[in-house]
Amino acid sequence: MQELLVISGKGGTGKTSIVAALAALAEDKVLADCDVDAADLHLLLRPEVESVNEFYGSSKAVIEAGRCTGCGRCIEVCRFGAITKAAPVAGGENSASGSRGSIVQVDSLSCEGCGVCTMMCPAGAITMKPNLAGYWYISETPYGPLVHAQLGLAEDNSGKLVTKVRQEARRLAEENKARLIITDGPPGIGCPVISSLTGVTLALVVTEPTVAGWHDLERVVKLAGHFKVPVTVCINKYDLAPEKSREIEAYCYDEGLTIAGKIPFDADVARALVNAVPLTACSRGAAANAVKAMWDSLLVRMEKIKMQ
Numbered sequence: 001m002q003e004l005l006v007i008s009g010k011g012g013t014g015k016t017s018i019v020a021a022l023a024a025l026a027e028d029k030v031l032a033d034c035d036v037d038a039a040d041l042h043l044l045l046r047p048e049v050e051s052v053n054e055f056y057g058s059s060k061a062v063i064e065a066g067r068c069t070g071c072g073r074c075i076e077v078c079r080f081g082a083i084t085k086a087a088p089v090a091g092g093e094n095s096a097s098g099s100r101g102s103i104v105q106v107d108s109l110s111c112e113g114c115g116v117c118t119m120m121c122p123a124g125a126i127t128m129k130p131n132l133a134g135y136w137y138i139s140e141t142p143y144g145p146l147v148h149a150q151l152g153l154a155e156d157n158s159g160k161l162v163t164k165v166r167q168e169a170r171r172l173a174e175e176n177k178a179r180l181i182i183t184d185g186p187p188g189i190g191c192p193v194i195s196s197l198t199g200v201t202l203a204l205v206v207t208e209p210t211v212a213g214w215h216d217l218e219r220v221v222k223l224a225g226h227f228k229v230p231v232t233v234c235i236n237k238y239d240l241a242p243e244k245s246r247e248i249e250a251y252c253y254d255e256g257l258t259i260a261g262k263i264p265f266d267a268d269v270a271r272a273l274v275n276a277v278p279l280t281a282c283s284r285g286a287a288a289n290a291v292k293a294m295w296d297s298l299l300v301r302m303e304k305i306k307m308q
């Protein structure tokens with residue numbers, strides 16, 4: 001089974017439009033959306049959710065009020081400042097007249113789950129509880145099964161959730177005897193991108209002819225090189241700045257990178273997005289044709305990688 005990852009570094013280069021367009025062309029595949037912070041592939045593929053699954057990130061400290069003596073030791077040892085004194089409750093056991101002193105509270109957004117407070121609490125009042133950090137889904141789309149996810153607001157662990165999405169996509173692909181996984185990668189070059197890059201067959205980096213697009217292409221190429229992932233490049237909207245496109249092509253040539261495709265600016269791409277249909281399923285225009293040609297070249301490249 002092979003895995004094609006589509007990434008871009010910066011947002012807005014057209015990565016999601018291109019993944020959806022490829023999804024409508026490819027056969028025998030499973031789709032994965034690893035942009036777990038702002039998944040949007042499903043907007044174009046109109047999935048019917050078949051299963052909703054909880055995702056637990058790192059554990060968070062929870063204080064058992066009945067056991068807490070209010071000694072404040074946990075406040076001292078938490079280097080993330082996640083534990084503070086709770087406001088006194090009138091007439092409660094942490095009120096001025098109460099016999100048990102101030103009760104403390106954990107800010108779960110600041111708690112990093114290190115567990116130090118549980119070891120230092122003399123009353124054994126703190127335990128670590130798994131934290132529901134998001135959900136992952138298996139859905140059916142007109143273009144094949146899709147694994148996607150949504151991380152909760154302000155939650156970290158996006159790398160872990162990306163790994164989960166990839167694991168499930170592989171499991172599903174094996175179950176369905178699919179030959180390919182097409183993955184919409186997360187933006188940037190941080191932890192989620194690393195989690196989505198490792199071990200893929202080929203990374204298609206979508207760039208655009210702007211200074212920022214080129215800069216991010218370079219960063220992603222370096223990252224992929226570090227993980228020994230083969231890279232090929234798509235220059236989207238290349239005709240908007242032909243000179244910059246030529247510079248990017250020259251850079252690719254110098255780095256030994258192939259250009260899988262050059263997609264022109266085409267109003268059909270925006271129309272496809274508005275109508276929530278993959279470009280290649282609704283257009284015979286210039287961009288759709290260029291994506292089809294790119295798909296052919298990607299198939300050839302992946303076949304070559306298989307033979308190596």
Ligand SMILES: Nc1ncnc2c1ncn2[C@@H]1O[C@H](COP(=O)(O)OP(=O)(O)OP(=O)(O)O)[C@@H](O)[C@H]1O
Pocket residue numbers: 008010011012013014015016017018040187236237263264265266267269270271273287
């Ligand atoms: N070749 C093209 N011609 C015209 N418009 C395009 C083209 N490619 C992308 N666009 C437009 O650029 C915008 C961004 O596209 P898209 O959402 O696919 O990018 P993205 O990289 O996935 O963005 P994000 O990172 O925000 O998810 C959309 O409005 C889309 O219609």
Ligand code: SF4
Pocket residue numbers: 063067068069070071072073074075104120121122123124125126
């Ligand atoms: S260390 Fe334990 S007993 Fe002391 S304030 Fe914290 S939770 Fe309460």
Ligand code: SF4
Pocket residue numbers: 060061077078079080081082083106110111112113114115116117118
């Ligand atoms: S688990 Fe670590 S970060 Fe969380 S409250 Fe305890 S000491 Fe602070």
